[in-house]
Amino acid sequence: MAGKRMKDWIDFGLVRDFANEKTEACRLCTKAEGWVERYGADVLVSYKTEIARDDILRELAQWALLANVRFERVFGRFLPKQNAERLPPQLISGDPAASLRSTVLERQVCYAIDFGAGYSSGLFIDQRENRQFVRRSAPRRLLNCFAYTCSFSVVAGLTGAETLSIDFSKKSLHRGRDNFMLNRLATDRHRFLVDDVLAVLPRLARKGERFDMIILDPPTFSRSRTGRAWQVERDFEKLLLTALEVAQREAKILLSTNCTRLDERALEVMGRFCLKATRRAAQFIRGVPLPDFPPGAGARSVWMLLR
Numbered sequence: 509m510a511g512k513r514m515k516d517w518i519d520f521g522l523v524r525d526f527a528n529e530k531t532e533a534c535r536l537c538t539k540a541e542g543w544v545e546r547y548g549a550d551v552l553v554s555y556k557t558e559i560a561r562d563d564i565l566r567e568l569a570q571w572a573l574l575a576n577v578r579f580e581r582v583f584g585r586f587l588p589k590q591n592a593e594r595l596p597p598q599l600i601s602g603d604p605a606a607s608l609r610s611t612v613l614e615r616q617v618c619y620a621i622d623f624g625a626g627y628s629s630g631l632f633i634d635q636r637e638n639r640q641f642v643r644r645s646a647p648r649r650l651l652n653c654f655a656y657t658c659s660f661s662v663v664a665g666l667t668g669a670e671t672l673s674i675d676f677s678k679k680s681l682h683r684g685r686d687n688f689m690l691n692r693l694a695t696d697r698h699r700f701l702v703d704d705v706l707a708v709l710p711r712l713a714r715k716g717e718r719f720d721m722i723i724l725d726p727p728t729f730s731r732s733r734t735g736r737a738w739q740v741e742r743d744f745e746k747l748l749l750t751a752l753e754v755a756q757r758e759a760k761i762l763l764s765t766n767c768t769r770l771d772e773r774a775l776e777v778m779g780r781f782c783l784k785a786t787r788r789a790a791q792f793i794r795g796v797p798l799p800d801f802p803p804g805a806g807a808r809s810v811w812m813l814l815r
């Protein structure tokens with residue numbers, strides 16, 4: 509069994525490493541036409557075509573046998589070309605009466621998963637090493653923009669930080685509060701703001717709020733309630749310029765994106781442009797590669813360490 513390895517699937521030693529560090533959420537397989545993620549006892553298969561889905565399901569059964577892992581449920585999620593066509597995952601196998609909600613650990617931190625909440629189930633696995641960077645840095649004041657379910661705020665909160673999480677989805681921030689509770693963190697030192705990041709940042713700057721860590725992990729495309737369109741390639745620099753106004757001296761800023769047209773180099777070029785415009789200086793460090801993601805798969809990230 510040991511020695512054997514299936515193409516495109518993670519090897520069994522890595523499965524053991526994740527278990528040893530109490531991580532239950534990981535990428536199991538990455539192919540051009542889809543991928544597989546594990547969330548504890550459940551699996552989510554994301555696919556571009558039904559043929560790809562069926563091939564992946566066949567391989568999943570084989571992999572689980574070789575890895576000696578039993579999954580309770582398998583969900584499937586079609587990957588549409590347009591965001592507007594995104595649908596929640598569908599149950600492929602397992603008990604249809606079981607709750608769609610569960611929890612998973614990542615390095616002993618607990619996160620809620622909900623396969624019924626929408627297209628995304630609650631935890632972006634490819635931000636694992638960035639969450640670890642936050643944890644190791646132990647910031648004092650973290651600004652989490654586009655916070656979704658607040659995973660970055662939770663890890664910062666666990667090391668004693670005050671946090672401000674902003675997202676225009678009330679439902680996502682509600683799930684974020686649940687993540688604080690799951691980790692027995694009182695929310696009195698943590699703020700949750702349902703609003704447009706692009707409108708809030710200038711307000712924070714005017715009020716003189718400053719942060720020593722800022723998370724910028726915006727969507728590729730979105731539209732605010734006022735109808736304003738956001739497009740990451742066009743608007744990231746403007747976002748960063750505004751974020752720099754609330755960045756303390758020596759703040760650490762995460763620049764991260766899922767947009768396949770932007771790589772780490774492009775993020776760094778944008779960062780350098782903004783530094784020049786604001787007469788600030790920084791060192792850039794690239795995100796740590798994830799052992800369960802092939803190069804180029806998953807979010808691209810750069811940390812800007814202001815000097």
Ligand SMILES: C[S@@+](CC[C@H](N)C(=O)[O-])C[C@H]1O[C@@H](n2cnc3c(N)ncnc32)[C@H](O)[C@@H]1O
Nearest residue numbers: 632635654655656675676677704705725727730
């Ligand atoms: C890519 S997810 C962020 C994931 C998050 N960083 C994490 O690792 O869990 C994007 C989030 O941005 C939010 N969003 C998109 N545009 C926004 C805007 N203009 N202002 C506030 N939130 C926004 C969405 O509701 C969504 O939750």
